[in-house]
Amino acid sequence: MSINFIRHNKLILLFLALFLLTGCSQVPVENRENFSRANQPPDKIVVVHFHGTQQCWSCITVGKYALKTIKEKFSEEYSNGLIEFKDINGELPANRDIVIKYQARGSSLYVNTIIAGQDNIKEDVTVWRLVNNENQFISYFEGVLKNLLAKK
Numbered sequence: 001m002s003i004n005f006i007r008h009n010k011l012i013l014l015f016l017a018l019f020l021l022t023g024c025s026q027v028p029v030e031n032r033e034n035f036s037r038a039n040q041p042p043d044k045i046v047v048v049h050f051h052g053t054q055q056c057w058s059c060i061t062v063g064k065y066a067l068k069t070i071k072e073k074f075s076e077e078y079s080n081g082l083i084e085f086k087d088i089n090g091e092l093p094a095n096r097d098i099v100i101k102y103q104a105r106g107s108s109l110y111v112n113t114i115i116a117g118q119d120n121i122k123e124d125v126t127v128w129r130l131v132n133n134e135n136q137f138i139s140y141f142e143g144v145l146k147n148l149l150a151k152k
Helices: 003-022 029-037 057-073 075-079 093-102 126-130 134-149
Strands: 044-051 083-089 108-114 121-123
Touching: 044 057, 044 093, 044 134, 057 075, 057 083, 057 108, 057 126, 057 134, 075 083, 083 093, 093 108, 108 134, 126 134
Parallel strands: 044 083
Antiparallel strands: 044 108, 108 121
């Protein structure tokens, strides 16, 4: 037998063993609760705009457009507290705990979908590509929030 044939068979056996050991066809027990919660309605959605003391035009605009989207497209959800907006200066010592919770670095926009009391925090980086077009930003971010609320 050639050496290449033996190497090829060893690689196949290695991948087969890894596949069987990882159990990729099953959801681990500790993740089943999170998996089943994915389709539950959110208790609350918290949109958090992090920024520094000195903000550039883009940083200011991301926060402004996110809040405008919430107020104009989700006024009922905003007024009843289902959607909350927070504008956080990450450089202030008073905001240390929330910066750590979100693991925020610099200017950023996070959406925390709270389901069954559990945080589901995700940074939205797409908004930065849309900051130069208010209509596209609002359309995109409205879709994000509608998708999260659709779990109702």
